[in-house]
Amino acid sequence: MEDRIHLRLVTPGGSALERTVSYVRVPTPEGSVGILANHAPMLFAVGKGTMLCRYEGGETRVRLSGGVGSVEDNQLTILAEEAAVET
Amino acid sequence: MANVRAIRTRIKSVQSTQKITKSMKMVAAAKLKRTQQSMTSLRPYADAARQMLQRVGTDPEARQNIYLTPREVKRVCYVLFVGNRGLCGVYNTALLKYMEALAERETRPFSVLVVGRWGRDLLAASGLPIGETMENISDAPSPQEARTLGEKLKAMYSGGEADEIVLVYERYCSALRQEPESRILLPLTAEEAGVRQTEYLIEPDAAALVAQLGELYLDSVIYATLLEARTGEHSARMTAMTAASDNTEQLLGKLNLQLNHARQAAITTEISEIVGGANALNAK
Numbered sequence: 077m078e079d080r081i082h083l084r085l086v087t088p089g090g091s092a093l094e095r096t097v098s099y100v101r102v103p104t105p106e107g108s109v110g111i112l113a114n115h116a117p118m119l120f121a122v123g124k125g126t127m128l129c130r131y132e133g134g135e136t137r138v139r140l141s142g143g144v145g146s147v148e149d150n151q152l153t154i155l156a157e158e159a160a161v162e163t
Numbered sequence: 164m165a166n167v168r169a170i171r172t173r174i175k176s177v178q179s180t181q182k183i184t185k186s187m188k189m190v191a192a193a194k195l196k197r198t199q200q201s202m203t204s205l206r207p208y209a210d211a212a213r214q215m216l217q218r219v220g221t222d223p224e225a226r227q228n229i230y231l232t233p234r235e236v237k238r239v240c241y242v243l244f245v246g247n248r249g250l251c252g253v254y255n256t257a258l259l260k261y262m263e264a265l266a267e268r269e270t271r272p273f274s275v276l277v278v279g280r281w282g283r284d285l286l287a288a289s290g291l292p293i294g295e296t297m298e299n300i301s302d303a304p305s306p307q308e309a310r311t312l313g314e315k316l317k318a319m320y321s322g323g324e325a326d327e328i329v330l331v332y333e334r335y336c337s338a339l340r341q342e343p344e345s346r347i348l349l350p351l352t353a354e355e356a357g358v359r360q361t362e363y364l365i366e367p368d369a370a371a372l373v374a375q376l377g378e379l380y381l382d383s384v385i386y387a388t389l390l391e392a393r394t395g396e397h398s399a400r401m402t403a404m405t406a407a408s409d410n411t412e413q414l415l416g417k418l419n420l421q422l423n424h425a426r427q428a429a430i431t432t433e434i435s436e437i438v439g440g441a442n443a444l445n446a447k
Contacts, residue, residue, distance in 0.1 A: 086211055088306040088386055090204030106367045119219050120366035121375045144376045146215050148361065153211050155379060157306070 079131045080113040083152045085138060085159055092159040093138060099130040100152060102145060117148040122156060137162040167429060170422045177418065181411035187250065188404035195338075195397035197303045202390045209383040216351070216373075216380050218363060225373035229321055230381070233350045239271050240294075240325035242316065242348070244332035244392035245279035245286075247302055251400035254333060254341060255281050259289060261343035262331055266291055274325070278312065278389070304393060309386035317381060320349045330388050333395040339402060341395040348384060351377065 083100060085093040100111045103125025122143040129136050143156035219225050226232070243262055246255050259282070262275070274294040277286060286293055297315075300308055319325045328349040333341040365372055 086208045088205050088208050088309075088383060089201070091207060104366055105371070109366060116364055117361045118364040118366060119215060119372060120364075121372045142375070144212075144215055144372065144379055146211075146218070146363075148363075153215075155208060155211055155215070157310075157379065157382070 085154045097129045097131040101128040119146045167425045174418045184404045184407040191397045191401040198394040212380045212383050222369040224369035228373045230377040236326040239273040239327045241275045242330050243277050245281040246396035247280045252403040254399035258343050304389045313382040313385045332392045335391045335395045338398040
């Protein structure tokens with residue numbers, strides 16, 4: 077799958093992650109939400125848990141403490157109070 | 164003319180004052196850099212939070228949220244962001260004056276919550292109804308510290324202790340200029356609630372989302388204000404300490420001149436005494 081979603085993960089301390097990805101799985105208070113390219117505009121609450129981003133040649137997991145997110149025109153923005161990128 | 168010893172002591176004391184002002188200036192500069200960096204890194208987060216709130220805020224369900232619903236104001240809470248220390252020019256006193264002017268105009272019952280360590284006695288003497296003081300905010304505040312303050316303010320608002328919360332702080336115009344300013348934190352204004360352009364899917368539902376988003380937005384505003392206040396304090400202190408260091412430099416120059424005069428005068432007197440003595444002997 078082509079990497080077409082522009083993911084931006086922002087915390088109060090600055091940008092934690094920014095890259096183009098093909099698929100993102102976000103934890104929400106009511107279970108995980110998967111986001112692929114051309115997703116309908118959506119605003120959502122982000123719960124505590126691990127976010128998974130897939131892109132060509134790999135994937136990254138990020139632990140989130142909760143926040144909010146929005147997706148529109150393949151621009152996915154996640155605001156998290158705290159985020160830890162797992163290596 | 165003052166004697167040499169007295170001038171030397173004076174020079175020493177001025178020199179040690181200069182050491183202090185210079186190091187205070189450097190410390191302020193280092194802290195200023197840190198808070199400025201935090202301010203820059205926070206901006207994208209704060210902007211995105213505001214945009215998202217504007218998108219979701221028009222939803223009728225979201226409108227029901229307590230933070231977005233103005234109610235009859237029975238009590239106002241002013242949050243006064245003073246510095247942690249003095250020695251920063253008019254930074255704190257200008258803010259206090261501004262707060263006093265606000266208090267004079269305020270017709271509703273109100274209380275003041277002070278954030279910062281500066282001027283406990285001065286504030287007490289000002290006659291402002293100070294409810295509480297938060298002294299444990301550091302010079303380079305972290306998001307956690309802002310959240311602690313945020314929790315308190317949100318609890319005050321939702322608990323009915325205050326129906327309007329106003330932030331009073333020094334706006335950071337530039338390194339050389341800070342201006343006292345106030346802004347209403349709660350309830351969130353119509354402008355913050357915004358207009359919606361696109362239809363969004365909302366997960367899980369508007370009420371829950373706006374509750375979470377509202378808290379996040381408030382925290383970001385409080386953190387931004389805290390950083391702005393501290394940045395202003397550090398740059399005001401840096402300016403004040405630069406001026407103080409320059410003054411000591413000038414004073415040292417003057418004192419050195421005086422010292423040389425005095426020393427020369429002493430030498431001249433001594434020589435003329437010796438010459439006078441020798442002449443007297445020769446004359447015999």
